[in-house]
Amino acid sequence: MFEVINLNAGYEFRDKFVHAVRNVSFKVEKNDFFGIAGESGCGKSTLVLAALRLLKKPGKIMSGKILVDGKDLLTLNDSEMKELRWKKIALVTQSSMNSLNPVIKIKDQMSDVLIKNHGYSKADAHELVQKNLELVGITADRMDSYPHQLSGGLRQRVVIAMALLMSPSVIFMDEPTTALDVVVQRSILQQIEELRKQKAFSAVFITHDISLLFEMATKIAIMYGGEFVEIGEAHSVYSNPMHPYTKGLLEALPSISKNLEKYKSIPGRPIDLSLNIAGCPFRERCSYAFEKCEVEKPELKFVNGRWTSCHLY
Numbered sequence: 001m002f003e004v005i006n007l008n009a010g011y012e013f014r015d016k017f018v019h020a021v022r023n024v025s026f027k028v029e030k031n032d033f034f035g036i037a038g039e040s041g042c043g044k045s046t047l048v049l050a051a052l053r054l055l056k057k058p059g060k061i062m063s064g065k066i067l068v069d070g071k072d073l074l075t076l077n078d079s080e081m082k083e084l085r086w087k088k089i090a091l092v093t094q095s096s097m098n099s100l101n102p103v104i105k106i107k108d109q110m111s112d113v114l115i116k117n118h119g120y121s122k123a124d125a126h127e128l129v130q131k132n133l134e135l136v137g138i139t140a141d142r143m144d145s146y147p148h149q150l151s152g153g154l155r156q157r158v159v160i161a162m163a164l165l166m167s168p169s170v171i172f173m174d175e176p177t178t179a180l181d182v183v184v185q186r187s188i189l190q191q192i193e194e195l196r197k198q199k200a201f202s203a204v205f206i207t208h209d210i211s212l213l214f215e216m217a218t219k220i221a222i223m224y225g226g227e228f229v230e231i232g233e234a235h236s237v238y239s240n241p242m243h244p245y246t247k248g249l250l251e252a253l254p255s256i257s258k259n260l261e262k263y264k265s266i267p268g269r270p271i272d273l274s275l276n277i278a279g280c281p282f283r284e285r286c287s288y289a290f291e292k293c294e295v296e297k298p299e300l301k302f303v304n305g306r307w308t309s310c311h312l313y
């Protein structure tokens, strides 16, 4: 349904190049909830923007393929791309306040998508907008509100309702609940899960909060240094993490029952993506590193039902 093959993308500056997405491949199938996790600065958001062909200058896609129902997005012209947006692929961004226009009423900015891109009449567009807002628990009397008149949670629901307008097959969600308090976060996540079942769309969910993904995702990819270092079924990655970075993320997870002294954080900082990385990108933070890790880059290999890139396997 949606497949990324060997995608390379980054940011070109006068004196340096930040290679933020390095040879990433993944496939999203019908009803998948595909989670992508990793620390801030590992390339997750760049991957989303590149995969949806939304990366703006100085961002650049260098190579790869992005297939939607077999069509490569990188070969489509603007009007072919416009045809696919909202109908096949949609995006829920990190901050609803930045996605919504502050001086246009909710109903008008949602209708705009339908009228300008897909030829709806104003009345039909308003009717569909109302239906979609009701789906996310927003009543018709809020349609005339401006974004600032809604709480952060309601604004995020508006953005989700907007992404659902044309019933796309795949919705990318880039940290959609990060700025919200935990109670609102939970209720929005539950709503996303209900909507996914009801409207049968697949989700690609990006977060630095790995515990969220283990609850919700069917498949999970762990990203480090612009690459996927482990990909597998969410429950099996959780119960048996293979890559030392995944193990580190799991050991740092807080739990009500765990003794506080048992928490371990991963030492050091994420690697600088403007560097030409020789050997394993995680080696300076890895307690399992050995000589080979210094000189040879581990490739993703399929081991024990899982893709992982580590010389230990």
Ligand code: SF4
Binding pocket: 243, 244, 245, 280, 281, 282, 283, 284, 286, 287, 288, 289, 290, 293, 298, 309, 310, 311, 312
């Ligand atoms: Fe650690 Fe080496 Fe595996 Fe990299 S390849 S994760 S440094 S053991």
